[in-house]
Amino acid sequence: MGRIPLIGKVGIIWVLMYLALKFLVSPPLPSSVIFMYMSLVTVCVLLYVSVFQDDADAFFGPIKRFIAGDDNEGGLRKLSRVVVFIAIPLFFGFRSYNSNMPSFEPPIQQRVIHPAPPTQFVGLYNPYREDKEHFAENVAAGGKIFFENCVFCHGDKLDGNGIFADGFNLRPANFTDPTTISMLQEAFLFWRISKGGIGLPEESTPWDSAMPRWEAMLSEEDRWKVILFLYDYTGYAPRTWE
Amino acid sequence: MRTILSLFFFLILALPAFADEKPASGGSGNVEAGKVIYDKRCIFCHGKEGAGDGPASERFSPKPRDFTMGLFKYRTTPNGMMPTDDDLFKVVSHGLPGTGMPAWDDVLSEQDRRDVVAYIKTFSERFAKQTEPLPVVAIGAEIPSSPESIEKGRELFQKLECFKCHGNEGRGNGPSALTLTDDKGDPILPRNLTLNWHFRGGGEAKDIYMRINTGLNGTPMPSFTDSLDNEKSWHLANYVRSLSPATRPAMDVVIKSKKVTGAIPTDPADPFWQAGGEGGQDANWFPMVGQVVRHERHFTPTVRDIFVKSVFNQDEIGFLISWNDPSESKEGDPLPTPGGAVEEDLFGSFGQEEDSSKAAAPTTASDDAISVQFPSVKPEGFKKPFFVRGDDKLSVNLWNWTAGKLSESNSNGIDKETMQAQEGVAIQGAGGYKEGQYQIVLKRSLLSDDKVNDTQFEVGKFTSIAFQARDGHNGETGTKMSISHWYFVLLEPETPKEVFIYPPLVFLAVLGFELILRWRLRKSNDSKK
Numbered sequence: 001m002g003r004i005p006l007i008g009k010v011g012i013i014w015v016l017m018y019l020a021l022k023f024l025v026s027p028p029l030p031s032s033v034i035f036m037y038m039s040l041v042t043v044c045v046l047l048y049v050s051v052f053q054d055d056a057d058a059f060f061g062p063i064k065r066f067i068a069g070d071d072n073e074g075g076l077r078k079l080s081r082v083v084v085f086i087a088i089p090l091f092f093g094f095r096s097y098n099s100n101m102p103s104f105e106p107p108i109q110q111r112v113i114h115p116a117p118p119t120q121f122v123g124l125y126n127p128y129r130e131d132k133e134h135f136a137e138n139v140a141a142g143g144k145i146f147f148e149n150c151v152f153c154h155g156d157k158l159d160g161n162g163i164f165a166d167g168f169n170l171r172p173a174n175f176t177d178p179t180t181i182s183m184l185q186e187a188f189l190f191w192r193i194s195k196g197g198i199g200l201p202e203e204s205t206p207w208d209s210a211m212p213r214w215e216a217m218l219s220e221e222d223r224w225k226v227i228l229f230l231y232d233y234t235g236y237a238p239r240t241w242e
Numbered sequence: 243m244r245t246i247l248s249l250f251f252f253l254i255l256a257l258p259a260f261a262d263e264k265p266a267s268g269g270s271g272n273v274e275a276g277k278v279i280y281d282k283r284c285i286f287c288h289g290k291e292g293a294g295d296g297p298a299s300e301r302f303s304p305k306p307r308d309f310t311m312g313l314f315k316y317r318t319t320p321n322g323m324m325p326t327d328d329d330l331f332k333v334v335s336h337g338l339p340g341t342g343m344p345a346w347d348d349v350l351s352e353q354d355r356r357d358v359v360a361y362i363k364t365f366s367e368r369f370a371k372q373t374e375p376l377p378v379v380a381i382g383a384e385i386p387s388s389p390e391s392i393e394k395g396r397e398l399f400q401k402l403e404c405f406k407c408h409g410n411e412g413r414g415n416g417p418s419a420l421t422l423t424d425d426k427g428d429p430i431l432p433r434n435l436t437l438n439w440h441f442r443g444g445g446e447a448k449d450i451y452m453r454i455n456t457g458l459n460g461t462p463m464p465s466f467t468d469s470l471d472n473e474k475s476w477h478l479a480n481y482v483r484s485l486s487p488a489t490r491p492a493m494d495v496v497i498k499s500k501k502v503t504g505a506i507p508t509d510p511a512d513p514f515w516q517a518g519g520e521g522g523q524d525a526n527w528f529p530m531v532g533q534v535v536r537h538e539r540h541f542t543p544t545v546r547d548i549f550v551k552s553v554f555n556q557d558e559i560g561f562l563i564s565w566n567d568p569s570e571s572k573e574g575d576p577l578p579t580p581g582g583a584v585e586e587d588l589f590g591s592f593g594q595e596e597d598s599s600k601a602a603a604p605t606t607a608s609d610d611a612i613s614v615q616f617p618s619v620k621p622e623g624f625k626k627p628f629f630v631r632g633d634d635k636l637s638v639n640l641w642n643w644t645a646g647k648l649s650e651s652n653s654n655g656i657d658k659e660t661m662q663a664q665e666g667v668a669i670q671g672a673g674g675y676k677e678g679q680y681q682i683v684l685k686r687s688l689l690s691d692d693k694v695n696d697t698q699f700e701v702g703k704f705t706s707i708a709f710q711a712r713d714g715h716n717g718e719t720g721t722k723m724s725i726s727h728w729y730f731v732l733l734e735p736e737t738p739k740e741v742f743i744y745p746p747l748v749f750l751a752v753l754g755f756e757l758i759l760r761w762r763l764r765k766s767n768d769s770k771k
Contacts, residue, residue: 067756068763085756093749100740106496106704106730107624147286147298152534152541156287156298156344163342167531169495169727196535198628208629208728212535233282 006058010045017041112203114184121191126224126238129186135228142229145222153210158233168210175234182236189227189238193218271327271353271360279354280361287342292365302342303542305428312368313425313460316443318379321457321465324372330359338442340546379455381448382472387480395481398474402466407432412485413678415568420578420715425460432463434566434678437547438486445486450479491527491549497707497731499552499559506553506560508672510681515551515562525549525564530711530724535630536656540722544568544713548726554733559699560685563612563709570675571607571714572645608714609645610675612682615708616641616697618652626706629728631656638708639697641669643682645714652695656721662695688733702735 004012021034029037049059069081128138146154153172155162160174175181181189191199197209214223231238281290287306289295294308307314316333317325334355337345346355363369385391399405399412407422409415412435424430438445443453455475457465470478502520515521528550532543549564617627618639627636631653640659642649650667653659668690673682690696699705709726712718 064763067760068767069760085753088756089749089752092752093745096748097741097745100738100744102702102735102738104496104498104732104734106732143286144297147296148301151286151298151342152301152532156283156342157346157349159344161344163340164531164534166493166529167725167727169729198633208626210535210629210727217537 005062006049006055007062010049010059014038014041014045114188115201115203117188117191118201121187121194124187124190126186126190126227128224128228129238138225139229139232141222142225142227143233145218145226146229149214149218150226158230170208170210172210175230175236178236181230181234182239184239186224186227186231186238189230190223193223193227271356271358273357273360273364275354276357276359276361279350279358283346283350284358292362298342301541303428304341304430305426306342308426309362309365311425311460312366315458315461317456317459318452319376319456320379320467322459323376324368326376326378327356327359327363330362331355334358340440341442379452379467381451382475384448385473385476385480387447387483391477391480392484393481394474395477395479395484398470398478399481402469402478407462408435409568409678411677411679412436412482413566413568415678419568422462424462430461431568434568435482436485437566438483439490440546445483447476447479447483450482451475454478454482493528494526495729496704497526497550497552497729499554499731499733501734501736502553502555504555506555506558506683506685508560508670508683508685510562510564510673510683515683521551521553521560521562523551525551525562526729528709528726528729530565530709530726533630533656533710533721533723533725535725536721538721540718540724542716543711543724544716544718545711545724548709548711550709552731554688554699554701558685558687559731559733560683561614562681562683563614564679564681565612565711566679567610567675567713567715568678569607569713569715571610573607573609573714575607575714577605577607577715604717608717608719609712610680610714611642611644611712612680613643613710614641614684615639615710617706618695618697619693620698620703620705626728628655629708630725631659631710637695639695640710641684641686643671643673643684646674648684650696662692666692668696699733701733704730704732707731 018034018038021029021037049055066077066081066084069078128135131138146158147156151162152164153162153168154160154175155165155172158175160172160177162172165172173180192211194213194215196213197211199213200209218226227238280288285296287294287296287298287302288309289299289306292309294306296306299306312324314325314329314333316338317323317329319325319329333343334350335345335347337343346358350358399408405412405416406418407414407416409419409432414432414434416432419432420429422430422432433441441449443449453463455465455467455470457463466478500521500523504514504520506521507514513519526549528548530543530545530548532540534541544567545565547565550561552559552561554560615631616639618632618637621627621636625636627633627638631640632638632655634654637652637654640651640653642651648667648669648671649664650662650669651659652662669684669686671682671684674680686696688699690698697705706728707730708728711724712722713724718724
């Protein structure tokens with residue numbers, strides 16, 4: 001360790017800090033936050049190396065020598081200085097260009113993906129879940145409902161890739177994805193199916209979901225049966241409170 | 243000892259897997275295993291007995307394949323012949339784009355798919371009767387696409403009368419297009435050859451080569467193999483391929499409306515809108531889907547693609563909207579009877595008697611129409627009116643072109659449309675139908691007097707925009723239509739002057755700092771010496 005010059009150590013620490021902030025923190029930090037933390041790291045490092053004169057010499061010496069150059073230095077050293085001297089202003093010029101150029105990115109629309117259901121839907125249970133005698137029958141009935149109604153968006157494989165999926169901007173939910181129905185209770189599905197995209201609460205605006213209000217088109221029984229089918233086909237179990 | 247034993251067992255277990263790597267054409271699938279997969283994955287469309295009558299079949303067009311007929315469209319075998327196992331395997335694996343048939347290769351293993359193919363073959367006796375090996379259409383040495391090859395292909399397209407179904411410009415609008423039926427008596431439309439991403443069997447020249455040499459069994463599409471040799475097949479395939487864009491259009495959710503200096507012409511044929519003109523930029527492409535959100539739903543829309551571009555000047559904003567439709571329809575036009583006017587000689591043995599048991603359909607068409615939808619008032623924050631014609635709280639402003647008539651309306655829900663007084667209609671527009679394609683220009687002043695009902699356009703602001711289309715030959719009236727989701731139109735602001743001033747200043751400042759630093763360092767080094 002002692003053989004690495006101070007400037008190398010500082011460089012390594014700086015890069016390690018960056019990598020940790022970039023890849024180890026979950027959920028990922030926005031780049032503006034990373035920039036803020038890295039500025040702090042830079043200030044701390046500079047403080048540290050300038051406390052003792054020896055450290056300061058060890059740290060700034062090579063930098064000074066690189067900037068100032070030497071009369072009898074090689075051509076490569078000269079060339080690398082020219083490159084660095086042009087690259088750094090270019091970098092800042094480019095940053096300035098980017099921040100001044102008007103952005104044509106549409107406004108980002110954040111939304112709550114799984115909002116809390118209204119109270120009347122909390123604690124509902126699927127009346128067909130415990131009916132072991134007619135289970136297969138009810139699943140098949142749910143499948144029929146799915147393939148008559150839901151398949152156009154949610155797809156033949158229940159993967160959210162139905163023939164109309166491309167036309168909707170929130171794509172239809174992919175039920176085979178482990179972060180959808182397996183994380184949710186049946187009552188939540190019943191709410192979302194019954195009330196549709198337009199029935200979402202305020203915090204989930206914009207109401208971009210194309211999900212119809214199925215209570216207008218399917219009976220309560222049919223809605224529970226289709227939920228039974230979704231879990232049976234994908235092999236997931238609904239989330240419960242136990 | 244244990245290692246040797248486990249190695250031994252591993253080999254025993256692995257052997258069949260290696261054997262399955264390259265199954266011989268013609269039966270490496272297990273019928274029993276295939277039935278288990280079929281009963282879980284396939285019956286909802288293709289039905290318990292393979293008759294294409296599962297619960298999903300009612301609302302899909304094209305309908306799921308009826309395996310009991312033993313007729314398969316996408317083959318490598320000559321016209322009228324059975325498909326090879328590999329043909330069926332390919333369809334199961336890769337699906338048929340634009341239909342309900344998905345690609346199963348991410349869910350089912352290769353062996354699973356072979357098993358399903360084996361089971362599917364039990365539904366029709368024609369497979370059992372097929373004992374001799376099937377001949378396969380060979381694709382000869384490729385002739386790469388070139389202007390000469392495309393021109394020769396165009397001549398063949400005329401000579402072989404492809405235009406009778408596919409239309410002069412290939413948009414699936416030929417004179418007999420609306421009368422065609424398949425062998426089950428269901429109406430069938432000729433493919434629009436200008437949108438190759440919808441081609442079921444693949445959109446590249448080699449796929450087209452295969453289709454024109456094999457035909458599509460059970461449909462009016464014959465094989466032209468008797469009139470084509472390898473060279474001619476490539477020419478025709480290259481021509482058909484050239485009718486579609488080189489690459490599938492990518493979706494950009496923002497229509498960038500371009501600032502122009504002069505007037506915005508309402509005639510879509512004006513050189514202004516053509517390549518090289520002020521409004522000659524590439525159009526945005528958006529997918530259109532059936533209105534399946536509100537009762538009464540529409541599952542088989544005609545219009546699946548819409549192309550839009552926009553320009554503005556200091557007073558007005560204009561949109562050029564184009565979409566494909568195999569027929570021009572006006573309210574009251576008589577509808578053709580499917581199967582009624584099929585030319586028998588063209589389709590040989592595949593012209594079948596029509597099914598007279600079909601329920602009485604409407605006998606006259608309604609108007610073809612397009613609507614461009616905006617929020618009536620720019621909403622606060624992220625709120626937007628519901629994308630299908632607004633909601634109770636937030637209304638939308640619609641610019642309607644209905645078989646040549648212009649109107650403006652507001653809507654608070656799919657069945658709550660209020661027409662604006664005709665004398666106050668501020669939009670202007672023109673355009674019409676030509677060779678299977680509509681091209682319509684709609685324009686309006688950027689700002690209007692009615693700030694409550696009319697959307698207002700500001701430079702540099704994102705305005706939500708959506709589209710709705712109707713094909714009057716497809717029963718599309720009322721709630722039945724093609725819809726799009728919300729996208730954006732942005733009136734491109736001029737590049738601010740800062741963009742050209744600040745970056746060079748920053749560059750010079752940083753460079754100057756570097757040079758001063760170097761100068762000072764050298765000076766202090768010199769003084770030390």
